[in-house]
Amino acid sequence: MSFSSSLLEQAVNEFSKLPGIGKKTALRLVLHLIKQPQEETQLFADTIARMRREIKFCSKCCNVSDTEICNICSNFSRKKQIICVVENIRDVIAIESTQQFNGLYHVLGGVISPLDGVGPDQLTIEPLINRLTEDEVEELIFALSPNIQGDTTLFYISKKIKDLPVKITTIARGIAFGGELEYADELTLARSLQNRQPVANYVSMK
Numbered sequence: 001m002s003f004s005s006s007l008l009e010q011a012v013n014e015f016s017k018l019p020g021i022g023k024k025t026a027l028r029l030v031l032h033l034i035k036q037p038q039e040e041t042q043l044f045a046d047t048i049a050r051m052r053r054e055i056k057f058c059s060k061c062c063n064v065s066d067t068e069i070c071n072i073c074s075n076f077s078r079k080k081q082i083i084c085v086v087e088n089i090r091d092v093i094a095i096e097s098t099q100q101f102n103g104l105y106h107v108l109g110g111v112i113s114p115l116d117g118v119g120p121d122q123l124t125i126e127p128l129i130n131r132l133t134e135d136e137v138e139e140l141i142f143a144l145s146p147n148i149q150g151d152t153t154l155f156y157i158s159k160k161i162k163d164l165p166v167k168i169t170t171i172a173r174g175i176a177f178g179g180e181l182e183y184a185d186e187l188t189l190a191r192s193l194q195n196r197q198p199v200a201n202y203v204s205m206k
């Protein structure tokens with residue numbers, strides 16, 4: 001791609017560093033910004049710079065926060081004895097959107113993946129274990145992706161805390177809602193059978 005302006009080229013290069021943004025999309029976004037009033041583009045740039053400068057990570061659960069302790073951890077109506085362990089901040093947002101969970105979270109910052117060079121030390125496993133002993137946690141719900149890395153992380157943490165009086169559970173794994181049984185792979189189908197549920201959990205029997 002050749003540019004008649006080095007400023008334009010620089011901006012396109014910066015945008016194309018974003019995940020999922022190729023050079024063509026970057027160019028489209030930059031050209032869009034050029035057409036906007038200067039104040040609009042300034043506000044856009046300021047918002048991003050301020051977000052990056054001022055955003056904090058909750059010192060308890062490692063979720064993003066505007067304050068030292070996030071608004072989930074500091075909410076007295078939430079059950080502090082139950083912690084849902086997730087991989088990243090997107091997972092917190094997804095589970096919060098269900099409005100079905102009233103405990104606290106712990107954001108690991110990834111999962112153990114030796115091939116990608118991610119070991120337990122790069123994750124917030126130690127702070128999680130400290131929370132378990134300090135906050136009288138009764139249950140840890142693992143809501144990690146059902147894959148090798150997620151399972152490795154689940155087993156690693158479970159082993160580390162096996163002597164603590166904490167119940168360890170994992171979210172159900174199985175056939176997706178709206179999925180077709182015959183297209184499910186064997187592992188998913190097998191897990192769905194293992195994790196079968198009483199029908200009364202799903203439908204009211206009147």
Ligand SMILES: [Zn+2]
Binds near residue numbers: 060063
């Ligand atoms: Zn928090």
